[in-house]
Amino acid sequence: MMGSRGTSAVLSRAARMRQKLQSSLEASALDIEDVSYQHAGHAAVxxxxxxxxxxxxxxxxxxxxxxxxxxxxxxxxxxxxxxNSGLHAISIVAKTPTESGS
Structure with missing residues (x-):
């Protein structure tokens, strides 16, 4: 069985981002949508x-x-x-629980 260190290399970028954001921000809601397909062929990709x-x-x-x-x-x-490792752009909506009505 792999430990938590061994699994980080095989996690998708979205999963790694989810872990970092969830644990550090104590998010009550977190939605991460991969929209890379919309940017295929983009000069910076x-x-x-x-x-x-x-x-x-x-x-x-x-x-x-x-x-x-x-x-x-x-x-x-x-x-x-x-x-620093290939993530090119993120669009962020960041709200407090009060602002979101949660």
Whole structure:
């Protein structure tokens, strides 16, 4: 049986992003949509790479009192490794539980 270290290499980018965002932001809702197919052939996407473009919707109590820019920065900071290894673009909707009506 593999330990948690051995499994990270085989997880999809979406699964890795989900783990990072869920644990760090304590998200009450998290939706990650791979929209890479919409960008196939895009100049910045090399060698028909996949898992390059995502839409992320996250609801987190950690966003309370944070500006929209600060919320986006929190998400980008958590995904630095992914952005440095082929993730090209993310669209972020970041709300607090109060803002989402949750």
């Amino acid at each position: 090399k060698d028909n790479a996949n898992e390059t473009h995502f839409n992320i919707k996250v609801i987190s109590p950690k966003f309370e009192g944070q500006s929209l820019v600060k919320r986006h920065r929190m998400v980008y900071d958590l995904l630095t490794d992914e952005l």
